[in-house]
Amino acid sequence: MIEINNISKQYRRGTAVFTALKNITIKIDEGEFCSVIGSSGAGKSTLLHIIGGLIHPDSGTLFYNGDDLYKQSSRNIDKYRKECLGFMFQQFHLMPYLTVNENIKLACYNRKQIDNIDYFLEKCSLSEMKNKYPSELSVGEKQRTAFIRAIISGPELLLADEPTGNLDPVNSKILMSLLKEFNNKNGTVVLVSHDTGMSDYANRRIILEKGMIIPS
Template sequence: MFVEVTGIKKSYGEGGSYVQVLKGVSVGIEKGEMCVIQGTSGSGKSTLLNCIGGLDEVDSGSIKIDDKEIAGLRGEKLSDYRRATHGFIFQFYNLIPNLTVRENIQVCEYLTKSPLDMDELLSVLGLTEHQNKFPSQLSGGQQQRCAIARALIKNPKLLLCDEPTGALDSKTSRDILILMEEINRKYGTTMIIVTHNNSIKNMVDHVIYLKDGEISKNYRNETKVTASELEDL
């Protein structure tokens, strides 16, 4: 099991503001899988993603990535884990406005000893002709492609995606999902995607539903379709 989450609990606040967001969640994700985490707002899906990514510290439980325990890592060891193991893609891109597309990607390229080939990645993501533009000169879809390239340049084992199509129209969403599908196929990257979009679950290998901080459904998708076949994006 590439991602192995066992009994993790996570809460925020104290006293009257105390909220337990994750209530002993356990789940496993195989290497190379595309996995979707779904649930209503407040179900804990983004918190689970952030715990796996080392952005949030768990109260208790175990998180192993490629057999390495990461729950409880702090400081330099946590930074080393995040740098070496995974890339993040967020809904709102988080690009540096005064850097070009290529320079935004280079920021993460410098963090790894074995980056992917920059020019190949720009070509795969359709960014070659836009590489010297600034974020303000790009469409939303082009900005998200740049964000994906920035996450991928490190050649991560694990790609964590928080609402990667949430700010995009349906056509651009489909293009991005087709691209992610190609990346999974080309590089074998394990992907965990948090989304409100109910259609995306149909293109992935593994579907997890969270409800009130607990897993309500957890199954492999036996009727997987391609991203190009998705409806109602």
């Protein structure tokens, strides 16, 4: 499904150059639950954004279902993001002036998906928060709202950036079971986290350190 070959990414600011990812090669099959574990600054978000079509790598290739993603037009990359992906961002990126329901609705493409919102709100214990704004939510509630927004359109691939980063153990467990359930229904999951415990839910663990994969 995803074939990452020899990808590198450097950030430049003025004359300073920082290597965030160096020669990353990973193959992820459809239906996998893959965790990428690494400490802060290891390059986890950079990697996830590259898989998500949000940051162009400096070198290397990423094939998605046989297509070389970064050789596609920006229109096709947009299409990939829209049709194939759900993204849970490290900082949630919920729209502050929209309610929980409206935030999720933004990610829907048809009536059927909109009609499914209540089902997922119920499942995620958020029914009572439906008409609240993000500023009125706890972190766990924001995180679960971001989860529903990411999966409401039925993506084949879910990219989750530290989905439990700010949660207590009970809320972490709830969120991880939701991710696992998505995976059990044939969704592919790539999760990045600094928390090694998160890889218990995954069928594969990749360790990232200083922008490089550590052989296991």
